[in-house]
Amino acid sequence: MAKTGSPIASEQASALSTTLEKYRLPLSKAFVALVLALMVFTASRWQLSATSVWVIDSIALTLLLIACLGRVWCIMYIGGQKNTSVVSAGPYSMVRNPLYVFSFIGALGLVLMTHSIVIAAMLLIFYIGIYPFVVAKEESNLHGLFGDAYQAYCERTPRFIPSLKLYSTESRVPADVTRMERSLFDSGCFVLAFIALSGIRLAHESGLIPVLFKLP
Numbered sequence: 765m766a767k768t769g770s771p772i773a774s775e776q777a778s779a780l781s782t783t784l785e786k787y788r789l790p791l792s793k794a795f796v797a798l799v800l801a802l803m804v805f806t807a808s809r810w811q812l813s814a815t816s817v818w819v820i821d822s823i824a825l826t827l828l829l830i831a832c833l834g835r836v837w838c839i840m841y842i843g844g845q846k847n848t849s850v851v852s853a854g855p856y857s858m859v860r861n862p863l864y865v866f867s868f869i870g871a872l873g874l875v876l877m878t879h880s881i882v883i884a885a886m887l888l889i890f891y892i893g894i895y896p897f898v899v900a901k902e903e904s905n906l907h908g909l910f911g912d913a914y915q916a917y918c919e920r921t922p923r924f925i926p927s928l929k930l931y932s933t934e935s936r937v938p939a940d941v942t943r944m945e946r947s948l949f950d951s952g953c954f955v956l957a958f959i960a961l962s963g964i965r966l967a968h969e970s971g972l973i974p975v976l977f978k979l980p
Contacts, residue, residue: 808879833871
């Protein structure tokens with residue numbers, strides 16, 4: 765039974781990885797849209813002082829700015845070399861998937877703005893449920909493209925937790941202007957989400973938008 769079940773499970777996992785890798789960006793944008801939609805008619809149940817709110821929002825904005833700048837930094841290095849060579853300089857020298865690391869930092873900043881444990885749990889479930897499969901598929905593709913060179917890169921570079929001591933850079937890297945422009949727009953959405961959540965909170969406080977229920 766185990767011998768016949770294992771290939772089927774492997775094929776199903778491969779199909780799931782392929783599907784999630786293909787639709788990761790629409791799914792991520794849908795998650796952000798869901799958070800914004802929840803926040804339109806909900807509010808946090810926690811009674812926080814003005815100082816606490818200021819501190820949390822300041823941390824959230826800092827994380828969102830780090831995410832924006834970090835994603836652009838990644839595209840500077842990989843934009844003109846995607847699927848043509850193993851990129852191992854700049855952010856890619858410290859971690860194999862820096863774009864996902866910075867996206868997670870941005871999502872964490874967004875969740876902090878909501879002051880909700882429920883939405884934080886949704887974020888963790890979303891990332892744990894999707895991105896391990898996405899990364900496995902992408903790394904499988906890169907192994908197929910670059911073979912031993914990519915294997916050597918994987919052996920010296922962590923997958924998700926950056927190692928600052930590994931940092932190295934290059935004086936010049938090929939650029940892809942179109943990809944850079946698209947990255948600037950996508951990254952800017954984090955800051956736009958911060959502005960939107962701040963506006964929603966003000967609308968709740970002024971009574972312009974009713975709060976239908978509160979989330980812990």
